[in-house]
Amino acid sequence: MQSTEFELEKFIPYLLNQAAETSSLAFEKVYKGRYGMLRTEWRVLFHLGLYGRMTASEIGTRAKMHKTKISRAVHRLTERRMVTRARDTDDRRMEHLTLTAKGRAAYEDLSGIAARYEVSLLNGLSRDEVAVLRTALVKLAESKPISFT
Amino acid sequence: MQSTEFELEKFIPYLLNQAAETSSLAFEKVYKGRYGMLRTEWRVLFHLGLYGRMTASEIGTRAKMHKTKISRAVHRLTERRMVTRARDTDDRRMEHLTLTAKGRAAYEDLSGIAARYEVSLLNGLSRDEVAVLRTALVKLAESKPISFT
DNA sequence: CCTTGTTAGTTACAAATCCAACTATTACAA
């Protein structure tokens, strides 16, 4: 019945979205259920947990998140006493963000669960397949916008 | 400095999100720019274009979209004269959705661009890598929620 | 010093999404 050869079920951006959504939703239940966090918040938390002290812009560059998202996530995380802010003494536009003990505890908890979740997620895939998947995803994430014909 | 072995840069759900977001944003420019559509709308359009007449629930099941999203997307698509609705005569709760000529034209246009975009997206990957990627994404999309320890 | 431009981060308003309640219709069992 259809006139084109296009197949949605094999269309990579579509598959990416489906896969990303299922895995995100699964993990969202954890940080939302345990700490009432939003996706933006756990991203900020994970970055601070992994890389230590960072500014909001640094997180933005690394996580490819818009600065307003970060601003609001940081606001909520400081309210919950998981993050502290400290003005830079040289350049007083910047703030250095750090996890509090409470924030670090949450990070340790969640990163542990994340690691275990990933194992279960990759259960049906071979070591080689996982390796291919990772490098492919990295390349796709870095791909450039559409150029037309 | 960090205490866990967790690596965000290799964490599959994170990579999936990054890749999905880049490719979605790239393609969003197309359907938004050309037809002023939202993501939910092009999904509905694509399903109707591919599978012909469908009800809202059928689209919901296939696309894993919530019914409210579909309801609103269909509303906007009918406003733009891209979709028509027809009550089922036997079960008058259901509506059968079909593309109009205008809707089909938009679908043909966009699916062509999508196909070409996918080619460019997969440029840096070998045939085998693409195959692995596809099957892996399908499996991940079907994966089940987290089970705790 | 001043002006102009840039960068860090916040805020306000509009747009989109989520969730829960709602209507209308059908199914089915007492």
Add this chain to the structure above:
DNA sequence: TTGTAATAGTTGGATTTGTAACTAACAAGG
């Protein structure tokens, strides 16, 4: 029948996100 439950789809209000304008601080040339 009739009462209860299930299903298709819509609507309303709270939550979240996106976009653009904003403040504050610095930079650099004149």
